[in-house]
Amino acid sequence: MDLRIQRAVVANLANRPNAVECGPFVIGFDDSSDSPFINYATPVPGAEITAADVAALVAAFGDRKPRLEYVVSCAPALEKLLIEAGFTVEVRHEYLVCTPSTFVEPPTPDGFALIEPVSDDELHGMIAVQSAAFGELYTPNPAEADRQRRNQQRGGVLVAARTTGGRYAGGAVSSVPSDGISEVAGIAVDSPFRRQGVGAAITAAVVRRLFGAGVEIAWLEASGDDSWRVYERVGFRPAGQRLYISKN
Structure with missing residues (x-):
């Protein structure tokens, strides 16, 4: 693996x-x-x-x-x-992996809808939530929207969660699949909407679309116990170690 x-x-x-x-x-x-x-x-x-x-x-x-x-x-x-x-x-x-045999899709919580963002407004809405969670990794500007649109056009998956009132509550993306594998990343839920099942629903929506497109393995990383439990509910299991290292 x-x-x-x-x-x-x-x-x-x-x-x-x-x-x-x-x-x-x-x-x-x-x-x-x-x-x-x-x-x-x-x-x-x-x-x-x-x-x-x-x-x-x-x-x-x-x-x-x-x-x-x-x-x-x-x-x-x-x-x-x-x-x-x-x-x-x-x-x-x-890092954790999910396969079609372990995948479990929870229901979307009441009061929320999951969409695949396409328009500039939809992309900016998703990216703004990711920016609040991850800072400079996602910057709500036209360049970032274009980057995500290119990813989407090449086979990456984008999913955003929106309340029935139109407020963006969360989002996630995937990498372009390669050799039947794709990374799920940028999984973010705005603070007022956490612990309501939104994160699990977004993650599962990305994974379902990947498997529907023929992907064999979806993988991601969990940054803490709370997110780990969310991903386990969707069917992710620990598989190996990754290192992040840099030079100032």
């Missing part, structure tokens, strides 16, 4: 508008955003990596913050090289 997930991450970054291959790494540059959480690198599984490769990677980032995300087991010696080059671990997360 680790290898399939890491290969999907490599493919996703390689398809970015301004992707760069740098030795045993792929950097997913996207000039529509300056966020280091969008512009980051990952190692190619099985590639031999040296200190010189890490130095070349840092140079390739130029004025941007050098940053990597990857499945730990696919490059077990890399962390030591990065630490020696001045990188600092941001966080370690366990």
Whole structure:
């Protein structure tokens, strides 16, 4: 599973508008955003990596913050090289996977509707909720709306939750599927609407659409016990470790 997930991450970054291959790494540059959480690198599984490769990677980032995300087991010696080059671990997360056999779709809570945002107003409504939850990772502006629209046009899934009164309550997106795998990310629920089942409904709506399009494995990461319980209810199960590491 680790290898399939890491290969999907490599493919996703390689398809970015301004992707760069740098030795045993792929950097997913996207000039529509300056966020280091969008512009980051990952190692190619099985590639031999040296200190010189890490130095070349840092140079390739130029004025941007050098940053990597990857499945730990696919490059077990890399962390030591990065630490020696001045990188600092941001966080370690366990990733979870869901398959059609484990998937459970809860009902949409009363008073809410789930939509696939298409118009500028719908995209901005979803992104505004994600921005409140994740800060610079999602910025409610035309460039971010265009980025999400490109993702959607290439096969990524976008789902937003709206109250019957028209207020945006949450949202989530997926990466463009690769080799039957897609990441579910940006799962956000506005604070007044939490603990009402909205997060589980949004997550499940994305996953259902992915499986309907032929995806075999959906994966995501949980940042705390509350979100972990939400994802487990939808059918996600722990599968491996990922590392986030950057250099100031």
